[in-house]
Amino acid sequence: MSAPLRLDRVRIALADRILVPALDLAIAPGECVTVMGPSGSGKSTLLAYLCGMLDPIFEASGRVFIGEREITGVAPEHRRVGILFQDDLLFPHLSVGGNLGFALSARVRDPAERRKRIEQALVEADLAGFGDRDPHTLSGGQRARVSLMRTLLAEPSALLLDEPFNKLDAKLRDEFRRFVFEHAAQRGLPMLLVTHDFADAAAAGGRVAELPG
Amino acid sequence: MDDAHRRDMGAAIHEIGGGRWLGAAPPLTVAAFVVPIAAGLAGTLLPAFGYLPAIGSARLSLEPWRLLAEYPGLRSSIVLTLTTGVAATLLSLLLAVGFCAQVSGRPWAQRASAALAPLLATPHSALAIGVAFLLLPSGWIVRALSPWLTGWTLPPDLATVGDPRGIALVVGLVLKEVPYLILMISGALNQVPSAPQIAVARALGYNRIAAWLKVVLPQVYPQIRLPVYAVLAFSLSVVDVALILGPGNPPTLAVLAVRWFSDADIHFYFPAAAAATLLGGLVLVAIAAWHGGEQLVAAWGRRWLAVGRRDGLANRLTAGAGAAAIASFAFAALALAGLALWSFATQWRFPAAWPDGLDLANWARRLDGLARPAAITLAIGAAATIIALILVIACLENESRRPRPVGRAALWLLYLPLLVPQVAFLFGAQVLLIRFSADGLFASVVWAHLIFVLPYLFLSLADPWRALDPRYARTAACLGASPARVFFRVKLPLLLKPVLLACAVAFAVSAGQYLPTLFAGNGRVATLTTEAVTLAAGADRRVIGAYALVQALLPMLVWLAAVLVPWFLYARRRGIGRA
Numbered sequence: 001m002s003a004p005l006r007l008d009r010v011r012i013a014l015a016d017r018i019l020v021p022a023l024d025l026a027i028a029p030g031e032c033v034t035v036m037g038p039s040g041s042g043k044s045t046l047l048a049y050l051c052g053m054l055d056p057i058f059e060a061s062g063r064v065f066i067g068e069r070e071i072t073g074v075a076p077e078h079r080r081v082g083i084l085f086q087d088d089l090l091f092p093h094l095s096v097g098g099n100l101g102f103a104l105s106a107r108v109r110d111p112a113e114r115r116k117r118i119e120q121a122l123v124e125a126d127l128a129g130f131g132d133r134d135p136h137t138l139s140g141g142q143r144a145r146v147s148l149m150r151t152l153l154a155e156p157s158a159l160l161l162d163e164p165f166n167k168l169d170a171k172l173r174d175e176f177r178r179f180v181f182e183h184a185a186q187r188g189l190p191m192l193l194v195t196h197d198f199a200d201a202a203a204a205g206g207r208v209a210e211l212p213g
Numbered sequence: 214m215d216d217a218h219r220r221d222m223g224a225a226i227h228e229i230g231g232g233r234w235l236g237a238a239p240p241l242t243v244a245a246f247v248v249p250i251a252a253g254l255a256g257t258l259l260p261a262f263g264y265l266p267a268i269g270s271a272r273l274s275l276e277p278w279r280l281l282a283e284y285p286g287l288r289s290s291i292v293l294t295l296t297t298g299v300a301a302t303l304l305s306l307l308l309a310v311g312f313c314a315q316v317s318g319r320p321w322a323q324r325a326s327a328a329l330a331p332l333l334a335t336p337h338s339a340l341a342i343g344v345a346f347l348l349l350p351s352g353w354i355v356r357a358l359s360p361w362l363t364g365w366t367l368p369p370d371l372a373t374v375g376d377p378r379g380i381a382l383v384v385g386l387v388l389k390e391v392p393y394l395i396l397m398i399s400g401a402l403n404q405v406p407s408a409p410q411i412a413v414a415r416a417l418g419y420n421r422i423a424a425w426l427k428v429v430l431p432q433v434y435p436q437i438r439l440p441v442y443a444v445l446a447f448s449l450s451v452v453d454v455a456l457i458l459g460p461g462n463p464p465t466l467a468v469l470a471v472r473w474f475s476d477a478d479i480h481f482y483f484p485a486a487a488a489a490t491l492l493g494g495l496v497l498v499a500i501a502a503w504h505g506g507e508q509l510v511a512a513w514g515r516r517w518l519a520v521g522r523r524d525g526l527a528n529r530l531t532a533g534a535g536a537a538a539i540a541s542f543a544f545a546a547l548a549l550a551g552l553a554l555w556s557f558a559t560q561w562r563f564p565a566a567w568p569d570g571l572d573l574a575n576w577a578r579r580l581d582g583l584a585r586p587a588a589i590t591l592a593i594g595a596a597a598t599i600i601a602l603i604l605v606i607a608c609l610e611n612e613s614r615r616p617r618p619v620g621r622a623a624l625w626l627l628y629l630p631l632l633v634p635q636v637a638f639l640f641g642a643q644v645l646l647i648r649f650s651a652d653g654l655f656a657s658v659v660w661a662h663l664i665f666v667l668p669y670l671f672l673s674l675a676d677p678w679r680a681l682d683p684r685y686a687r688t689a690a691c692l693g694a695s696p697a698r699v700f701f702r703v704k705l706p707l708l709l710k711p712v713l714l715a716c717a718v719a720f721a722v723s724a725g726q727y728l729p730t731l732f733a734g735n736g737r738v739a740t741l742t743t744e745a746v747t748l749a750a751g752a753d754r755r756v757i758g759a760y761a762l763v764q765a766l767l768p769m770l771v772w773l774a775a776v777l778v779p780w781f782l783y784a785r786r787r788g789i790g791r792a
Contacts (some may be wrong), residue, residue, distance in 0.1 A: 053687050056615065076690040077699075083691045085684050093706040094790030103692040136788035154692040187228065 001032065001190030002029035003067025005158040010062030012045055012054070020046050020211065027158075027190035034193045034201040037069035037211030046211075047160045048104060051083050052076035066157045066190075082189075083155030084180070085163040088137040088147040096122070096146055097131030103153040121149040121180070124183070141172040148180055152187065157185050161193040165200055177203045235614065238607030243629040244669075245604065246630050246664040249642050254493075254633070254751055256641020260486035265643065268479050277483035281491065286463025289377075294466040294495065296477040297379035297459070298449030301386035302503075305444060306566065308387065308541060309394035313402075313532025318411060323447030326399045329392040332545055333716065336725030338453040338746050339544045339765040341385040345749070346555060348373045348381055350561050353551050368563055375460050382459040386451065388545045390444050391538050394437065400676065401436035405429060418523050419717060422531050427518050431511075438507070439624065443631035450634030453727035453742070457749050466492045468635045486640065491774055493637040500632070511785070549765055555758030574703035578710060579759045583741075593655070593730075594723035594771075597662040598716050601670045605715075608671070609678045609699065613686075628670045639732040652735040661733035662723040670719040677711035707789065710779040717775035721768035741767065778791045 005027045012020040019042025027033045037043050041105060048054045050064055053076055058163045063072045090099050100118045108114050122128050125145040127138075144164070151159065161180070165173045181204065184191050193204050201208050247779040259265065263274035281287065316322040332340075347353050349370035374381045407429045414424035455465045463469065464486055473485035555561065556569035556575055642661070646652040685707060689699045705712070730743050742763040748757045783789050 048687075051687070051691050052677050053690065076687070077693050077695050079691075080693070081691060083688070085688070086682070087682075088684070089688045090788075091685065091689075091707070093783060093786055094707075095785075097685060102694070105693065134788065136786065136787050150692065156691075179297070 004028050005190035006065040008063040012060045029188035030185040032191035032204040032206040034204050034208045041211045047162050051081045080157045082151040083160040085162045086166050088143040096133045099150050103150045125149045144176050159189045159191045163195050223717045235611040238611050242604040242608050247510035250638050253638030253642035257397045261490040274386050277487035280484035281487040290463040290466050293379050297382050301383045301448040302445040308391045308538040311531045312538035313398045314422045314531045315535030317425040331769050332392045334721040334768040335765045337389050339761040340759040341454040341457040342749050343552045344385045345374045347548050347553040349488045356564050357566045371750050377460045385454045385458040397437045397440040401433045405432045419604050422528050439628045440636050442500050446632045449496050453746050467636050491635045493635050494635050501696040506609050552758045552762045555754045556762050575755045586739050586741045586744045596659045597666045597723045598719040605671045630664045635728045643732040653685045653737040658738045661729035666719045666722050669722045673715035673718045713775035717772040720771045724768045
């Protein structure tokens, strides 16, 4: 089931500026590779390309695979690439449970089964019984955990991390880092983390690639 | 282009897939209002030069202009049109700026501007009727002061409404345009980082008002330039308010044109078309002159700013204008209260300050007559709003899926229906409608309203739509949601509040339309507004009051619903609608 995430000569340029020079990268299931670079270096642009959301003003080439499956030309919603941003981006119009239900595949039809899966995710996030809560009433750490569980419920094959630890304070940051890496490793997800914080890279513990900036 | 690159282009197209028809939305939307305006202008311009084959005149001539020039009141009418239009615009801008300077930095500034919404929703003509009820020699003001102060036991023989200089007309226009300009300034303030700049100016020793006037206003004005031009064009060419409050002989040019257009003798079409064309030219000249004035004021203003004076006449003037703006709101509220009072009065003898009694008898008699125009107003407003909403959202969705910078030209295009005088193209449009036997149809009236509803709806919705964090949609797509699901389950619910408010604005615009209803409906489609304006010429104030009050209340109720629905729906979601 779990398969590596492979980038084959991925190159992104904006006008004459090369943001990502032809990048070759293979990330094993459960491994986390960190791409570092100063702000404006195109780290987020790389992730946008990988999940199929690149603004057409960029020029991009190169191929992306998950296992044997090429996802380069696939619509974002069919790529099964999960992403976490700096902000939790919980949908403010839905309850906590509603946010999780949004992510859970509609193929899980049975309402009791859906409720069970959502409650299970809440238990994993240490938020049992929070399903009916307004996301706005949760603490920053709780919201961050819900956003990871939401991403995981969509059953992605790879996880992209766009500086998701940045806005949390120091203590929460350590906790949430562990929470993310543990859950993703458990599921055997290849992870690609972009950050400008060395502590993030150290915590990820994997290989580090640098963008020129 | 290498293989991989081509594949990537494919990816970009795939991303927007499922919405390819969206690309048709912008041209369709623009066509919906530009085509009738262009056709209408041509249909007015040709008869202005004698060409109207429909009534057997197929040769170009200057005869219409000769007929127009022969009208004895033409000169006074032009002077009246220009003075009232420019005075109303200048005063409105002055009061709006005064108000915004006055409330700037106050914690309740936002709420104060929001409180103006009911006034904004009120149709011009309803408010104008209320103003007439206050100002008339037998109006509420004279009654309140008589006979103890004035000594009058009979209404005095004074032209307080319909005065030859058009003062009442200017008052009526200013009451509606001040809140509109305040709304526009508040919107522009979101684009200017005014708070830190005011803090800097105050630290340099400028007081709150001076800081706003000298630092914020110069940055805000370029953003409200088009709305100001729209106010100028509207004031120069308004018909319903001028019919109610303006002088009758000679009337303003717009009223003159409509009077001739409506004449039983169809040969009056020719001077009418010439008058409408002349009005179009006057509006163009006035906007150009205003633009020139802006340059002069800016040149003088730059020197004034550099002088470094911390206090002065301008501060006091601005504070006075702010107070005048607040007084104008009170006056408008009084005008609407007067409508209500008349509609419930059993009898109200001059010079009593209060009716003999209040009951529901008048309303009971009016309900039957009111029901049909109210239903038609609702139906036309709902239809125009829904069509406009679909077009506008399709345009905005298209824009967000294939981002492209929006040029200034697009903005000018949107303002076109607000800058071209209604008379100048509605007559031509009516001739076309008659030619295709489409005059008087419900659909034709809806389309005529759409011309004005579309720009307002777009202008209300575009900023909040563009301001939505695009990462919500990206997150949803990465969770496996299709573009349709992202749209209906994430974007639309997140934007529900601005969408409903834009709809309320659109409905109010439709409900207030007089001339488009009259012309596209060819007098056969009666809305609350056309009924109220027609009745306003009559004498029974209890009847007029009832119609004008319902006319004013309907858009306010729609606005109230637009506020309450998200409030109830998201009562337990505090993260929405506050950001």
